[in-house]
Amino acid sequence: MSIATSTLRGLYEQMLLIRVFETEAERQYKAARIGGYCHLSSGQEAATVGSTHALDPGDLLVTGYRCHGFALARGVPADAVMAELFGRVDGCAHGRGGSMHLLDVSRGYYGGWGIVAGQLPIATGLALGLVRQGRAQAVLCELGDGAVNMGAWHESLNLAAVWRLPVVFLVMNNEYGMGTSVERASAVTDLYRRAASYDLPAERVDGDDLLAVAQASATLLAGAREERRAAVLELVTYRHRGHSVADAGLAYRTRGEIDEHIQRDPIFRVRALLAQEGVSDDELDGLMGAAEEQVAAAVAASVASPPPAVSTLATGMYAPGSAAQFAGMLPGAPFGERELVFAGGLGE
Numbered sequence: 001m002s003i004a005t006s007t008l009r010g011l012y013e014q015m016l017l018i019r020v021f022e023t024e025a026e027r028q029y030k031a032a033r034i035g036g037y038c039h040l041s042s043g044q045e046a047a048t049v050g051s052t053h054a055l056d057p058g059d060l061l062v063t064g065y066r067c068h069g070f071a072l073a074r075g076v077p078a079d080a081v082m083a084e085l086f087g088r089v090d091g092c093a094h095g096r097g098g099s100m101h102l103l104d105v106s107r108g109y110y111g112g113w114g115i116v117a118g119q120l121p122i123a124t125g126l127a128l129g130l131v132r133q134g135r136a137q138a139v140l141c142e143l144g145d146g147a148v149n150m151g152a153w154h155e156s157l158n159l160a161a162v163w164r165l166p167v168v169f170l171v172m173n174n175e176y177g178m179g180t181s182v183e184r185a186s187a188v189t190d191l192y193r194r195a196a197s198y199d200l201p202a203e204r205v206d207g208d209d210l211l212a213v214a215q216a217s218a219t220l221l222a223g224a225r226e227e228r229r230a231a232v233l234e235l236v237t238y239r240h241r242g243h244s245v246a247d248a249g250l251a252y253r254t255r256g257e258i259d260e261h262i263q264r265d266p267i268f269r270v271r272a273l274l275a276q277e278g279v280s281d282d283e284l285d286g287l288m289g290a291a292e293e294q295v296a297a298a299v300a301a302s303v304a305s306p307p308p309a310v311s312t313l314a315t316g317m318y319a320p321g322s323a324a325q326f327a328g329m330l331p332g333a334p335f336g337e338r339e340l341v342f343a344g345g346l347g348e
């Protein structure tokens, strides 16, 4: 794929921002400024940035919980992503979501979902919504290699094929689901081949090759947008850090295996491409400095941002009118329930 040097430079800046952001997020987590879970995507930047780059402004993006990089690549400001990790009001989900539940509907980013494969039916439903609204746009739905063994994967791919929905399922195959390797979890380890069960087109590419990722994503998203053709794209990549910041990542893989991947760092690969295009070392180093400044500013803004008021914690949780419905479901309420459904225990 040929690409203008200025575009490549912009993508490189995004990759650097993600790497620096993730490194800082780990530091802030260990300093107890970030609570809950925190899953880093260091090492997966080419897959994240290349696929997101192929989105049109009107396309929709849905991801799992390893989502900081996707939010940044979609243009959510680093301040708003960091503040969300800190649980502050200026976070992109107003501080109510945290690391796994980033959200920015104004940029077509529909989350950030913590239940493995829970995002697939949501993405499939969003694609149905696009069809119903007559919008020629696509949904890109990111998931991990662990998610392809969930029922929601099969249900979503089947419906997407039968109803011809404009959704591309992006499988980030980083070789492990927590501590379980793909070999131990999946009978078919070329995960893209599973799409054949649903008669969907599928591709597998080196997820650490930015241009290959961008090219394959653009082709499959165009098929979804223009011909309502759902598809599967498997990106083979690797996470440098543990599953979450609570995992050292060494119990189920060797130091040697990790180092081998770090030597093939996707960021170095893009830096080498830019150097070939004549971008100087000084300029490339300057881009790193700019990313570090941006992330330092994001931390400062997050520290300064207050937590949401406790009285607003349920805001946006339920549709208007739900309170009356829930009240009606209590024992002795107008719907007639006399006891809680499971009060006597299951199976009695």
Ligand SMILES: Cc1ncc(C[n+]2csc(CCOP(=O)(O)OP(=O)(O)O)c2C)c(N)n1
Residues within 6 Å of the ligand: 066, 114, 115, 116, 143, 144, 145, 146, 147, 148, 172, 174, 176, 177, 178, 243
């Ligand atoms: C339904 C469900 N089961 C279990 C978990 C716990 N869990 C969180 S992440 C994860 C592994 C998923 O691995 P993968 O899909 O490969 O994504 P990756 O973490 O590698 O990005 C598991 C089992 C969960 N969040 N949801």
Ligand SMILES: [Mg+2]
Residues within 6 Å of the ligand: 144, 145, 146, 172, 173, 174, 175, 176, 177, 178
């Ligand atoms: Mg995985």
